[in-house]
Amino acid sequence: MEIKPPIVEIKNLFKSYRRGNQILPVLQDINLDIADxxxxxxxxxxxxGKSTLLNLIAGIDKADSGSVTVGxxxxxxxxxxELAQWRSNSIGFIFQFYNLIPVLTAFENVELPLLLTxxxxxxxxxxxxxxxxxxxxxxxxxxxxxxxxxxxxxxxxIARAIVTDPLILVAxxxxxxxxxxxxxxILELMERLVHELGKTIIMVTHDPRAAExxxxxxxxxxxxxNDAHTKTGI
Amino acid sequence: MHILKLxxxxxxxxxxxxxxxxLGITIxxxxxxxxxxxxxxxxxxxxxxxxxRLVTRNSISLVFPLPLSYKDKIRQIPGVKIVSYGSWFxxxxxxxxxxxxxxxxxxxxxxxxxxxxxxxxxxxKAFVRDRKGFVAGRKLIAKYGWKIGDTVILKGTIFPGDxxxxxxxxxxxxxxxxxxxxxxxxxxxLNESLKKTTPARADHVGFYMIGVTSPxxxxxxxxxxxxxxxxxxxxxxxxxxxxxxxxxxxxxEAIVIAIQLVSFVVIIIILAVVANTMAMTARxxxxxxxxxxxxxxxKWHIAALIFGESLFxxxxxxxxxxxLTFPSAKAFGNxxxxxxxxxxxxxxxxxxxxxxxxxxxxxAAIIPTWRAIxxxxxxxxxxxx
Numbered sequence: 001m002e003i004k005p006p007i008v009e010i011k012n013l014f015k016s017y018r019r020g021n022q023i024l025p026v027l028q029d030i031n032l033d034i035a036d037x038x039x040x041x042x043x044x045x046x047x048x049g050k051s052t053l054l055n056l057i058a059g060i061d062k063a064d065s066g067s068v069t070v071g072x073x074x075x076x077x078x079x080x081x082e083l084a085q086w087r088s089n090s091i092g093f094i095f096q097f098y099n100l101i102p103v104l105t106a107f108e109n110v111e112l113p114l115l116l117t118x119x120x121x122x123x124x125x126x127x128x129x130x131x132x133x134x135x136x137x138x139x140x141x142x143x144x145x146x147x148x149x150x151x152x153x154x155x156x157x158i159a160r161a162i163v164t165d166p167l168i169l170v171a172x173x174x175x176x177x178x179x180x181x182x183x184x185x186i187l188e189l190m191e192r193l194v195h196e197l198g199k200t201i202i203m204v205t206h207d208p209r210a211a212e213x214x215x216x217x218x219x220x221x222x223x224x225x226n227d228a229h230t231k232t233g234i
Numbered sequence: 235m236h237i238l239k240l241x242x243x244x245x246x247x248x249x250x251x252x253x254x255x256x257l258g259i260t261i262x263x264x265x266x267x268x269x270x271x272x273x274x275x276x277x278x279x280x281x282x283x284x285x286x287r288l289v290t291r292n293s294i295s296l297v298f299p300l301p302l303s304y305k306d307k308i309r310q311i312p313g314v315k316i317v318s319y320g321s322w323f324x325x326x327x328x329x330x331x332x333x334x335x336x337x338x339x340x341x342x343x344x345x346x347x348x349x350x351x352x353x354x355x356x357x358x359k360a361f362v363r364d365r366k367g368f369v370a371g372r373k374l375i376a377k378y379g380w381k382i383g384d385t386v387i388l389k390g391t392i393f394p395g396d397x398x399x400x401x402x403x404x405x406x407x408x409x410x411x412x413x414x415x416x417x418x419x420x421x422x423x424l425n426e427s428l429k430k431t432t433p434a435r436a437d438h439v440g441f442y443m444i445g446v447t448s449p450x451x452x453x454x455x456x457x458x459x460x461x462x463x464x465x466x467x468x469x470x471x472x473x474x475x476x477x478x479x480x481x482x483x484x485x486x487e488a489i490v491i492a493i494q495l496v497s498f499v500v501i502i503i504i505l506a507v508v509a510n511t512m513a514m515t516a517r518x519x520x521x522x523x524x525x526x527x528x529x530x531x532x533k534w535h536i537a538a539l540i541f542g543e544s545l546f547x548x549x550x551x552x553x554x555x556x557x558l559t560f561p562s563a564k565a566f567g568n569x570x571x572x573x574x575x576x577x578x579x580x581x582x583x584x585x586x587x588x589x590x591x592x593x594x595x596x597x598a599a600i601i602p603t604w605r606a607i608x609x610x611x612x613x614x615x616x617x618x619x
Contacts, residue, residue, distance in 0.1 A: 051612075055611075060527075081532060084530045084531070087528065087529070087530045088531075093525075093528050095525075101240075102247070103244060104240070104243070112529060113530065116529070160529075
């Protein structure tokens with residue numbers, strides 16, 4: 001049986017922040033492999049470094065040392081411009097507060113990442129409509145974010161995240177701003193993305209109920225990654 | 235959906251703020267355009283002057299006359315083609331508040347020397363033939379409702395008495411730079427009257443207007459004229475028509491400089507207003523810029539969004555300001571026709587309006603853009619929570 005290499009490989013990763021003259025270590029010697037199609041939850045108390053780790057995996061922050069390899073590319077060696085291009089092709093982002101552009105409709109928000117691709121207008125339309133169909137919002141594509149509920153906005157954000165068919169999806173507290181019922185719907189949608197579309201999801205959460213949906217839960221504490229807690233096999 | 239569409243939509247996210255900013259720019263461009271037009275009006279005489287014309291006056295001062303006998307001597311000087319002459323008459327029509335420039339001129343040579351004063355041939359003949367005849371610009375005619383054949387009386391201030399004239403012609407300017415508020419009458423009418431009343435003042439002119447064969451001959455001809463009358467009882471000062479007109483403008487140069495300064499201050503004030511608007515706008519959207527960067531949009535995209543919005547707002551205000559400048563200038567010019575007989579919005583003023591707006595729009599976006607493109611994505615995203 002062929003063993004597939006992990007889609008994310010993190011080796012000896014260190015990250016610190018400077019506050020005045022003080023250097024505050026945030027992540028210390030992180031080593032982590034994430035397999036293709038895995039749904040991983042990162043948990044930990046506030047300030048444990050889980051969002052920082054997510055940012056480093058997503059290429060929106062720079063490590064002090066160590067390497068982050070995603071889909072075979074060591075992103076720690078990429079320039080800002082290369083990283084921006086890499087992110088547009090390889091990463092889908094789901095934020096706690098959705099971060100939709102309020103003056104754009106649901107369709108236009110989903111189409112936004114496609115503007116950086118070479119797709120034609122017709123192709124962009126097809127892709128965006130397909131993504132909105134997956135999140136079950138075909139009938140709301142002409143609505144503005146202000147006309148949508150929190151759960152619907154998060155679904156639009158998920159459609160925006162998957163529209164470019166990225167290698168991995170990163171989600172930072174995706175249910176943090178939602179009520180319990182809506183949060184459950186969003187988590188079920190994320191599960192569907194993993195099971196039906198084979199997406200790899202890395203999710204940061206405080207919520208144990210959200211983490212329950214993941215295949216693997218990893219805990220961070222004071223910048224140190226604890227042993228794996230595997231819920232289910234994949 | 236393109237970046238331009240997003241720029242347009244972003245521009246109207248805070249409608250009141252955008253409309254007020256556009257209103258501010260519109261008023262600033264209107265004020266700037268009017269002030270520049272006032273400056274242009276100040277220099278209208280200078281701009282309308284010909285490089286192939288000289289003006290000779292008494293070297294002591296313009297108020298001292300020159301003998302009429304100089305005419306033939308000037309005509310002999312190499313490079314001189316036409317010699318005309320005249321004086322400032324300084325007459326008052328009914329009341330002093332009805333000011334308009336009025337001159338006494340040698341009609342035939344004057345009309346030959348100033349082809350930009352367009353007078354129908356029959357009216358020209360009637361004017362030359364009638365000693366008491368006068369011609370006036372069509373703006374002056376329109377202001378007072380005179381008709382051909384009407385008798386008009388001016389009260390002389392330099393040449394005392396009531397002077398009666400008959401309207402024989404209505405001139406129009408060949409182009410917009412020509413003053414159409416002037417009043418001319420025949421030299422012979424004044425001179426022959428002076429011979430009877432004050433003979434000592436007769437056969438003296440206020441200035442000579444001289445046409446030279448080419449602009450390149452102007453300097454030599456001017457020097458030769460002044461040399462001819464050196465050590466005479468009335469020495470001359472000859473200069474180009476432009477320099478002569480500039481002499482009047484320079485008397486009020488301080489006012490012109492003040493107006494120029496004010497016009498630039500208006501632009502600086504509106505720059506501060508637009509910069510403030512753009513700073514507020516960008517500060518409110520740092521999270522969005524971070525999201526754009528997260529999605530893979532580069533610095534140039536962020537810069538295009540901010541510069542685009544700033545330029546869209548300023549150019550909209552600029553367009554409205556320019557559109558409003560024309561009727562405002564017309565109303566202002568009509569109201570102030572006594573002081574500014576030529577009050578036209580020039581093409582240069584429009585270019586300056588556009589250039590000022592582009593500078594304001596660009597300058598106002600520089601700092602917000604610099605801040606937006608340099609913000610770390612993680613830091614930008616944290617601002618929301």
